[in-house]
Amino acid sequence: MTRMEADVVPAAPAKPRELGPPIVEICNVEKRFGSNHVLRDVSLTVRRGEVVVIAGRSGSGKSTLLRCIDHLETIEGGTIHACGELMGYRQDSMGKKTELSDRRVARQRRNMGMVFQSFNLFPHLNVLRNITISPVKIMGEDPARAEAHARELLERVGLPDKAEAYPSQLSGGQQQRVAIARALAMRPQVMLFDEPTSALDPEMISEVLDVMIDLSRQGMTMIVVTHEMGFARAAADRVLMMADGVIVEDAPPEEFFTNPQSEHTRLFLSKIL
């Protein structure tokens, strides 16, 4: 990545933000894939309304960490609390954890929205159905109300005229914006973004980032795994650097970019800027 991302998005506004109580609390999380130790004693607290950007080389564990928050991956040690619940597990009085049933985890996930690198829209459903399927079929929302909400969300992501289109008829940037609308339709308390722009053509990246910046200004709690440092500058409260399964830097953007403490961050910044 040689391009300057900063020119894609507007300059950082001074944003005095009021942060709420912790909404995601990650404590001493351990994760292994076989002999590969992906997360080593990772702890992180995100407060309501906060925007946290996680950067790092591929294989540093940043996507895995994000997936663990939504319990798309199991964890071997530690705990993750999100929206007041212990994610994915039940803990007995001795502190021993047992994985929750599929049904219980599904309910927990409804508090969070997730956006993926590869969009993962449902190709057999049109845009409107993609957005309303979970509210209507899973949450039991009134179809007419869900549709009105979906159209409102499409308006917000700048695609009011694409409601009837199928995903295969949309560009990558449009698909990702629909995916964001789909996640928002569940009225999540936290939004998780897993490299939302990495699969996009350069000219489509900004249209997705604009939507995300807009979302952050409306006070959404966001955890964003990305290499788009322009976004970090414009919207993040904190920027984290991960390397080899450890968070090596956790600083406000101005400090992250001007006075990085970790060698990993300095190396990363020298390559990307």
Added chain:
Amino acid sequence: MSWSWDHFMRFLFSDYMLHGVWTTIWLSIVAMVLGCSLGVVVAFMKMSKTWILRQIANAYIWVWRGTPLLVQMVIIYTVLPKVGIRLGVVESAIVALSLHEAAYFAEIVRSGVLSVNRGQKDASRALGMTWAQRMRYVIIPQATRVIIPPLGNQFNLMIKTTSLASVISMEELFRRTQQLAQLEFKVLEAYMCAACWYLLMTTVWGLIQKQLEAHYDKPFGPVSDSSEKKSDPVLSGQAAQV
């Protein structure tokens, strides 16, 4: 032996023959519906997390795909009564055809489900769907598109395979043909007539299958090329040169 158009035409539309055609049609449909239903069960057993269910499914597929249907049918009709399970001709034919079909259809369903992109599972889980909801709203509808073509082929095969039920004296199209041929000594005419009826049935099914495939393909539409492209300018540059 000379060919007689007269006999051929008479056989073709005789009540006796038409009744055989009708038997072949309903036998195919019943065996297919039962076989596919059981096949779905076996497929999900094979994809289950439980070891014993997987092994049962494996054993089932191993046995029923590894032995000839003809042998299975004769065993069900003639050997089972010796251990106290007495099935009539029709029941035996239905049981044998559907159990046999299930073994093949299980593998078709399994590969259909496995063909659905992993990201679809992630997305549906992240939207708070339970296993059953993921299957119903996301995985099965997409797998269906992959399953329909081989399912159609299986039904085509089934129409023709029902002729094996003649060995246990099921009065379907082929057995009626045999009897007609022996009765009137017009062997060629009778069998040509049967061939025409089988061909007609499989042709009509082929047309139906085409409609089904088109229906399930519709939403997937022409893929716009921008949606699949990677962001790496070097890679897409190379792709453009190739």
